[in-house]
Amino acid sequence: MPTLVMKFGGTSVANLDRIARAAKRVALEVGKGYDVIVIVSAMSGKTNELVGWVNETSPLYDAREYDAIVSSGENVTAGLMALRLQEMGIPARSWQGWQVPVKTTSAHGAARIEEIPSDNINQKFGEGMKVAVVAGFQGISPEGRITTLGRGGSDTTAVAFAAAFEAERCDIYTDVDGVYTTDPRITSKARKLDKIAFEEMLELASLGAKVLQTRSVELAMRYNVKLRVLSSFEEPSDDAGTLVCAEEQIMESNVVSGVAYSREEAKMTLVTIDDKPGIAASIFGPLSEAGVNVDMIVQNISETNYQGHAGGVTDMTFSCPIDQKMRAEQALNEAKEKGLINFDRLEADTEVAKVSVVGIGMRSHAGVAAKMFEVLSNEGINIKVIATSEIKISVLIDRKYMELAVQALHDAFDLDKA
Amino acid sequence: MPTLVMKFGGTSVANLDRIARAAKRVALEVGKGYDVIVIVSAMSGKTNELVGWVNETSPLYDAREYDAIVSSGENVTAGLMALRLQEMGIPARSWQGWQVPVKTTSAHGAARIEEIPSDNINQKFGEGMKVAVVAGFQGISPEGRITTLGRGGSDTTAVAFAAAFEAERCDIYTDVDGVYTTDPRITSKARKLDKIAFEEMLELASLGAKVLQTRSVELAMRYNVKLRVLSSFEEPSDDAGTLVCAEEQIMESNVVSGVAYSREEAKMTLVTIDDKPGIAASIFGPLSEAGVNVDMIVQNISETNYQGHAGGVTDMTFSCPIDQKMRAEQALNEAKEKGLINFDRLEADTEVAKVSVVGIGMRSHAGVAAKMFEVLSNEGINIKVIATSEIKISVLIDRKYMELAVQALHDAFDLDKA
Numbered sequence: 001m002p003t004l005v006m007k008f009g010g011t012s013v014a015n016l017d018r019i020a021r022a023a024k025r026v027a028l029e030v031g032k033g034y035d036v037i038v039i040v041s042a043m044s045g046k047t048n049e050l051v052g053w054v055n056e057t058s059p060l061y062d063a064r065e066y067d068a069i070v071s072s073g074e075n076v077t078a079g080l081m082a083l084r085l086q087e088m089g090i091p092a093r094s095w096q097g098w099q100v101p102v103k104t105t106s107a108h109g110a111a112r113i114e115e116i117p118s119d120n121i122n123q124k125f126g127e128g129m130k131v132a133v134v135a136g137f138q139g140i141s142p143e144g145r146i147t148t149l150g151r152g153g154s155d156t157t158a159v160a161f162a163a164a165f166e167a168e169r170c171d172i173y174t175d176v177d178g179v180y181t182t183d184p185r186i187t188s189k190a191r192k193l194d195k196i197a198f199e200e201m202l203e204l205a206s207l208g209a210k211v212l213q214t215r216s217v218e219l220a221m222r223y224n225v226k227l228r229v230l231s232s233f234e235e236p237s238d239d240a241g242t243l244v245c246a247e248e249q250i251m252e253s254n255v256v257s258g259v260a261y262s263r264e265e266a267k268m269t270l271v272t273i274d275d276k277p278g279i280a281a282s283i284f285g286p287l288s289e290a291g292v293n294v295d296m297i298v299q300n301i302s303e304t305n306y307q308g309h310a311g312g313v314t315d316m317t318f319s320c321p322i323d324q325k326m327r328a329e330q331a332l333n334e335a336k337e338k339g340l341i342n343f344d345r346l347e348a349d350t351e352v353a354k355v356s357v358v359g360i361g362m363r364s365h366a367g368v369a370a371k372m373f374e375v376l377s378n379e380g381i382n383i384k385v386i387a388t389s390e391i392k393i394s395v396l397i398d399r400k401y402m403e404l405a406v407q408a409l410h411d412a413f414d415l416d417k418a
Numbered sequence: 419m420p421t422l423v424m425k426f427g428g429t430s431v432a433n434l435d436r437i438a439r440a441a442k443r444v445a446l447e448v449g450k451g452y453d454v455i456v457i458v459s460a461m462s463g464k465t466n467e468l469v470g471w472v473n474e475t476s477p478l479y480d481a482r483e484y485d486a487i488v489s490s491g492e493n494v495t496a497g498l499m500a501l502r503l504q505e506m507g508i509p510a511r512s513w514q515g516w517q518v519p520v521k522t523t524s525a526h527g528a529a530r531i532e533e534i535p536s537d538n539i540n541q542k543f544g545e546g547m548k549v550a551v552v553a554g555f556q557g558i559s560p561e562g563r564i565t566t567l568g569r570g571g572s573d574t575t576a577v578a579f580a581a582a583f584e585a586e587r588c589d590i591y592t593d594v595d596g597v598y599t600t601d602p603r604i605t606s607k608a609r610k611l612d613k614i615a616f617e618e619m620l621e622l623a624s625l626g627a628k629v630l631q632t633r634s635v636e637l638a639m640r641y642n643v644k645l646r647v648l649s650s651f652e653e654p655s656d657d658a659g660t661l662v663c664a665e666e667q668i669m670e671s672n673v674v675s676g677v678a679y680s681r682e683e684a685k686m687t688l689v690t691i692d693d694k695p696g697i698a699a700s701i702f703g704p705l706s707e708a709g710v711n712v713d714m715i716v717q718n719i720s721e722t723n724y725q726g727h728a729g730g731v732t733d734m735t736f737s738c739p740i741d742q743k744m745r746a747e748q749a750l751n752e753a754k755e756k757g758l759i760n761f762d763r764l765e766a767d768t769e770v771a772k773v774s775v776v777g778i779g780m781r782s783h784a785g786v787a788a789k790m791f792e793v794l795s796n797e798g799i800n801i802k803v804i805a806t807s808e809i810k811i812s813v814l815i816d817r818k819y820m821e822l823a824v825q826a827l828h829d830a831f832d833l834d835k836a
Contacts, residue, residue: 016471016474016475019475020475050494053434053494053498054497054498054501056434057434057437057438057498057501057502057505058501058502058504058505061501062500062501062504062511064511065497065498065500065501065504065511065512066497066501068493068496068497068512068514069493069494069497069498069501072490072493072494075486075487075490076468076471076487076490078486079472079483079484079486079487080471080472080475080483080487082480082483083472083475083476083479083480083483083484083487084475084476086476086480086483087475087476093480093482093483094483094486096486096564098516099562099563144517145517146514
């Protein structure tokens with residue numbers, strides 16, 4: 001029998017009615033002849049309740065106990081889903097992470113899946129079981145203790161099972177009906193994509209389209225697992241949702257597939273620093289140690305014989321999440337006091353936003369950057385920082401122009417047309 | 419280090435404050451030099467919530483899924499208790515049943531503990547851990563699935579751990595402060611017992627003094643585990659609660675230790691049945707198959723050549739829980755229709771109560787029964803059925819006299835005096 005993995009997030013199993021509705025979708029796939037592995041999250045709200053208790057009991061908690069406590073939410077859903085399916089006459093049973101076992105590293109709270117033996121579940125499929133319901137987000141460490149994969153880890157569980165069981169597809173049921181060309185709240189012209197390449201999804205996910213956890217997309221890409229994102233609140237249909245797949249499986253790639261944005265950016269500029277080998281390391285080393293996630297980096301052209309500096313001087317600009325601005329300032333000022341770096345002034349701009357265009361077609365189409373800059377220029381929007389990758393161009397602009405920029409770029413790249 | 423087992427029931431760990439209070443009691447014992455094994459129940463209300471979900475999802479549920487779901491409540495408490503102890507600077511960690519592992523039979527929902535290997539936890543004690551917090555009520559079957567021991571199973575878990583680890587004592591923390599000579603709601607003269615023998619506790623427990631689960635007392639008796647029942651809501655003290663122990667450890671046994679009662683009784687009489695070998699089996703076989711818990715049984719003296727009966731005839735009276743009366747009637751009438759038994763009439767009396775006096779001293783003191791009957795006679799209370807064991811005399815009386823009977827017997831046997 002072909003195998004299908006179906007994952008239901010917290011809102012899709014929020015109560016017994018929704019579990020019953022999800023079970024009906026599972027039954028549909030069983031009816032098509034699939035052996036189904038269902039991955040479930042905790043009923044929405046349950047994980048937060050457990051996390052709240054942990055934090056109240058022990059603010060600097062032992063992560064091993066945190067995992068043992070928090071994983072219980074998924075176990076409850078798994079059992080309830082198995083019972084619901086049995087009620088519908090479908091042979092089903094639940095598995096907790098340690099029962100499979102989902103072998104992970106010992107990094108409690110953020111463990112990585114190392115191996116998922118398939119023999120145990122496959123034996124049951126051989127004996128006539130039709131659905132294995134597995135508690136997502138959890139595993140077991142080499143020491144025999146319960147681990148969790150971190151928030152959103154159920155997506156990763158689902159993809160890992162799809163890889164281990166060579167599933168035909170991994171369907172991620174969530175509360176949105178797919179991946180859009182941009183945020184529909186910003187332009188009503190936003191269009192649901194039928195297909196998107198792994199690489200594009202990664203860029204969109206890390207830019208704020210929080211449909212799929214980044215790690216799960218990486219894993220899907222590595223093992224070439226076909227991922228489908230779809231809503232559990234829509235009527236079932238064969239072309240529902242968005243398929244996230246390898247580039248080769250998309251007949252005609254879009255030059256640009258989507259416009260992403262992030263409001264939560266801060267721009268930091270170190271004014272007048274010595275321009276010498278190792279200077280970048282001496283700046284970004286302390287930032288990394290302080291846990292600052294630096295995103296875009298721009299270094300100005302060098303100026304020689306600047307006042308009070310022996311060699312050449314330059315400016316360095318970078319962006320980071322806005323809530324890490326204070327931490328970044330502290331780390332840089334401390335490094336200055338210790339004599340590790342030398343700058344005249346540190347300027348912070350917290351009124352910026354990042355807008356990006358993403359598309360694998362960019363690789364073979366020149367002129368995307370030029371067009372983007374022209375569109376923004378026509379709207380009178382000044383670009384503060386530019387960063388590019390193979391399939392993405394990002395700019396930092398004044399936050400007040402963000403919506404305008406997204407709308408203009410969405411129009412200019414014809415993203416409302418299939 | 420000597421080992422102590424401490425068990426906290428649902429009301430003793432009902433919320434984070436109570437878990438913190440329980441943890442303080444654990445800390446006291448650690449301070450005395452004990453290695454402590456803490457057995458915890460689910461936070462009160464949690465198990466009922468989970469059971470409710472199971473019943474709503476699948477009325478005739480798969481008991482294996484029931485166990486997987488319902489056991490999660492204890493896991494949460496175990497983790498929170500371990501965290502709380504760590505916060506107090508006490509090295510502690512949690513164990514779920516399968517991690518110890520608590521090996522049980524496969525009788526899901528009512529599994530029996532078969533083995534508790536001590537090496538895993540003892541190794542940690544050797545490495546400096548002071549408290550092992552174990553989720554009560556659960557274990558793992560030979561098939562690797564989660565089992566539960568049935569309601570109240572956490573008491574049994576505690577005693578089984580005390581036996582496996584040769585603990586000095588097993589303290590059961592609950593919401594009552596010990597075992598009383600009778601129900602204090604019936605007479606204010608009821609007195610807390612300092613000590614009680616296992617056998618007496620068993621008679622009191624099965625008679626309705628729901629302080630300790632019967633199975634846990636049986637297990638304690640078999641392995642000679644000293645059990646102490648005490649309240650988690652009282653100030654700690656060395657002579658708190660009631661010690662349940664072997665007869666030999668009680669210096670001077672009371673002739674009578676307590677007066678127990680049960681309101682929930684029904685008296686059933688089969689009038690005019692054939693008195694021949696095997697007749698008792700033919701009556702109580704169908705009752706047992708129908709799940710009726712028959713308690714007291716009395717057979718009248720035989721009468722020969724009674725109208726319409728070839729051989730001798732007799733009457734048979736028995737008592738059972740009042741909510742099983744209909745089931746008993748149905749089973750007996752069906753057996754009559756099938757020709758398995760022959761009786762003229764089935765009479766049911768649901769206005770009865772059972773009152774018992776219990777005491778190991780009875781074995782060596784004659785006259786307890788005579789005194790009991792005299793006391794009841796003096797109060798004008800008619801006795802309907804009498805049943806005796808080595809350490810207990812029970813009578814069935816009209817329910818309206820129950821309180822009076824308990825009070826009169828409590829006075830007559832001087833139970834208010836130490």
